[in-house]
Amino acid sequence: MNPSSTHHQRTSNEVLLNVNQVAKSFGGVIANNNVSLNVKKGEIVGLIGPNGSGKTTLFNSICGSHPIDSGSIVFKDEEIKTFSIAEIARRGLLRTFQHTKIYTGVSVLDNVCISFPRKKIPSYLEMFNRLSKETIAKAEDILKFVGLYEKRFLLAGSLSFGQQKLLEFAMILMSEPELLLLDEPTAGVNPTLINGLIQRLIDINRRYGVTLLVIEHNMRVIMSLAHRIYCLAHGEVIESGLPKQIKNSKKVIDAYLGAK
Amino acid sequence: MKSSLQKNLYGYIICIIVGIFIPLVYPSFVVQFAFAWLFIVMALTWDLQGGQMGYNSFGNIVFFGIGMYTCVVLQIIPFFSLAEWSEGGGEKTFTHTNAQYFRGLLLGILASGFAASLIAAVLGSLILRMRGHYFAICTLALGVAVGEMVSGIEILGGGSGISVPVWPEAAGSIDNRNLLFYYLALGLFALCFLILQLLLRTTFGGTLNAIRDDEDKAEAMGIAVVKYKILGWVISAFFLGFAGAITGNMVGFIDPIDVAFAGATYGVWMILMVIMGGKGTLWGPVIGALIFHVFQELFWTYLLGWQRVALGALIVIIVVFFPKGILGYFQTRSQVKNLSRST
Ligand SMILES: Nc1ncnc2c1ncn2[C@@H]1O[C@H](COP(=O)(O)OP(=O)(O)OP(=O)(O)O)[C@@H](O)[C@H]1O
Numbered sequence: 001m002n003p004s005s006t007h008h009q010r011t012s013n014e015v016l017l018n019v020n021q022v023a024k025s026f027g028g029v030i031a032n033n034n035v036s037l038n039v040k041k042g043e044i045v046g047l048i049g050p051n052g053s054g055k056t057t058l059f060n061s062i063c064g065s066h067p068i069d070s071g072s073i074v075f076k077d078e079e080i081k082t083f084s085i086a087e088i089a090r091r092g093l094l095r096t097f098q099h100t101k102i103y104t105g106v107s108v109l110d111n112v113c114i115s116f117p118r119k120k121i122p123s124y125l126e127m128f129n130r131l132s133k134e135t136i137a138k139a140e141d142i143l144k145f146v147g148l149y150e151k152r153f154l155l156a157g158s159l160s161f162g163q164q165k166l167l168e169f170a171m172i173l174m175s176e177p178e179l180l181l182l183d184e185p186t187a188g189v190n191p192t193l194i195n196g197l198i199q200r201l202i203d204i205n206r207r208y209g210v211t212l213l214v215i216e217h218n219m220r221v222i223m224s225l226a227h228r229i230y231c232l233a234h235g236e237v238i239e240s241g242l243p244k245q246i247k248n249s250k251k252v253i254d255a256y257l258g259a260k
Numbered sequence: 261m262k263s264s265l266q267k268n269l270y271g272y273i274i275c276i277i278v279g280i281f282i283p284l285v286y287p288s289f290v291v292q293f294a295f296a297w298l299f300i301v302m303a304l305t306w307d308l309q310g311g312q313m314g315y316n317s318f319g320n321i322v323f324f325g326i327g328m329y330t331c332v333v334l335q336i337i338p339f340f341s342l343a344e345w346s347e348g349g350g351e352k353t354f355t356h357t358n359a360q361y362f363r364g365l366l367l368g369i370l371a372s373g374f375a376a377s378l379i380a381a382v383l384g385s386l387i388l389r390m391r392g393h394y395f396a397i398c399t400l401a402l403g404v405a406v407g408e409m410v411s412g413i414e415i416l417g418g419g420s421g422i423s424v425p426v427w428p429e430a431a432g433s434i435d436n437r438n439l440l441f442y443y444l445a446l447g448l449f450a451l452c453f454l455i456l457q458l459l460l461r462t463t464f465g466g467t468l469n470a471i472r473d474d475e476d477k478a479e480a481m482g483i484a485v486v487k488y489k490i491l492g493w494v495i496s497a498f499f500l501g502f503a504g505a506i507t508g509n510m511v512g513f514i515d516p517i518d519v520a521f522a523g524a525t526y527g528v529w530m531i532l533m534v535i536m537g538g539k540g541t542l543w544g545p546v547i548g549a550l551i552f553h554v555f556q557e558l559f560w561t562y563l564l565g566w567q568r569v570a571l572g573a574l575i576v577i578i579v580v581f582f583p584k585g586i587l588g589y590f591q592t593r594s595q596v597k598n599l600s601r602s603t
């Protein structure tokens with residue numbers, strides 16, 4: 001089954017995220033050098049590149065983990081480069097980390113429930129709201145969608161690695177992002193489960209209307225998932241275009257071969 | 261099957277019923293019993309901080325001391341000059357009338373929790389931007405610094421401390437006094453346990469746990485982590501302030517380093533009690549505090565000179581054999597805390 005054959009592009013021309021000439025160095029290491037890319041509403045955009053090419057650094061820059069040296073990052077017509085991590089998240093731009101992050105000390109269901117959308121800072125009174133019936137029901141639905149419903153009362157930390165990844169998706173879905181940045185969603189996932197994962201990402205994009213920007217090393221995955229792909233090497237965008245253009249690009253092939 | 265809420269409620273009610281009658285059955289131990297409730301409150305407040313929110317504070321003793329001083333000051337200043345009181349060994353020169361004593365006490369106790377919370381809000385907004393270990397070290401310094409600072413304030417008696425108004429003759433024997441403070445301590449426990457349990461069942465509790473388990477994640481999900489952390493500390497300080505006020509009055513004399521800001525005793529003990537009982541569990545702090553208190557009393561009575569060594573040995577044994585605390589040891593996976601189920 002090739003998932004890309006079953007989904008058609010439903011993108012608009014509205015640019016959701018516009019990264020313009022972003023640069024970031026760590027001491028002498030230039031991790032991002034004038035990187036520009038954009039993501040349109042409804043798209044699935046891929047970000048590839050050899051190890052150390054600056055993909056995660058770019059995510060960190062977009063999400064406010066560190067200040068950028070120069071350039072601009074516009075999300076929904078708002079310059080976000082000076083915003084804090086949480087401020088950016090509250091605007092609907094969420095990310096996952098290269099290492100799966102969940103709340104290991106509470107139940108699976110609680111992980112999802114507590115990830116209810118946080119669109120604004122709660123008042124002191126709102127901080128003591130109880131979980132509503134609707135929130136719990138919604139969390140249970142999402143757990144059914146990712147296939148973890150039966151495990152909902154288990155300690156999240158007791159889940160297997162792959163299940164923790166699924167839980168992470170569930171948490172993200174719960175928080176209703178508009179744009180989701182995924183850092184290597186298939187890393188460490190059993191190859192037999194990868195197709196299912198791709199299908200889930202496509203579902204997230206279509207059913208929940210979430211726009212995706214995905215870092216991925218697995219070429220087969222990104223080719224069947226993404227509508228458009230950017231390729232980074234040595235901190236610079238060396239190529240961008242449709243999956244089949246990227247697949248045949250000499251620059252991309254050289255970058256990967258050169259790195260190996 | 262009974263819900264966990266119901267079972268916990270039964271446990272809570274049993275505690276309070278036992279608490280009401282036990283001083284009548286063993287009247288000679290009333291002071292020890294009072295300290296048992298106060299220790300439980302200290303453990304509960306520390307657990308909110310260290311167990312639920314995952315921020316190990318070594319300086320919570322500050323709020324205990326602030327509650328204590330706030331209370332004694334408010335017991336004195338409506339009626340006498342604080343400067344003269346602290347200079348002349350107040351209780352020898354001045355006598356509160358019956359009415360004055362109780363008015364001052366009421367005022368002092370009521371204000372103590374709020375004063376402690378206020379300080380927690382200020383300190384929290386300064387240092388709760390720091391993460392785990394840095395915060396812990398900072399609070400360690402804070403605990404020492406505040407004690408030293410208060411030792412330098414002459415109007416509060418400086419390093420030699422300040423005496424608490426004596427129990428008025430018209431109010432009867434010292435047994436009455438002890439009984440009053442015993443029931444205040446019990447009331448504080450009742451309030452503290454109930455309120456903390458209710459709060460932890462809200463999204464506030466769930467969010468504190470999220471911050472504890474992965475603060476980066478929590479932040480990346482849009483949670484206003486600093487606001488939650490400060491509020492957690494403020495609530496912790498609130499009940500600790502009351503505990504300080506009651507303790508000060510029971511001890512009768514407030515020394516800044518050995519009683520109020522006693523980092524080496526109460527300050528460390530409140531942490532040990534939680535670790536012994538089980539961090540982040542509902543009854544862990546209660547059980548830990550009780551066991552700790554019993555052993556501490558026994559060691560201080562029968563092993564004088566070696567009491568600290570014995571206490572140290574006890575701690576090592578517990579940490580080695582019950583690394584998750586006594587309750588953590590017995591808690592199976594099926595008893596995972598479940599916010600969404602308890603709603
Ligand atoms: N916090 C940091 N401090 C110093 N150097 C850093 C930091 N983060 C990243 N770098 C450097 O920046 C470069 C890009 O790293 P980055 O993590 O963005 O690569 P990546 O494309 O995500 O690689 P991978 O595919 O291995 O995850 C690397 O040379 C890395 O050593």
Ligand SMILES: [Mg+2]
Nearest residue numbers: 055056057098
């Ligand atoms: Mg990376």
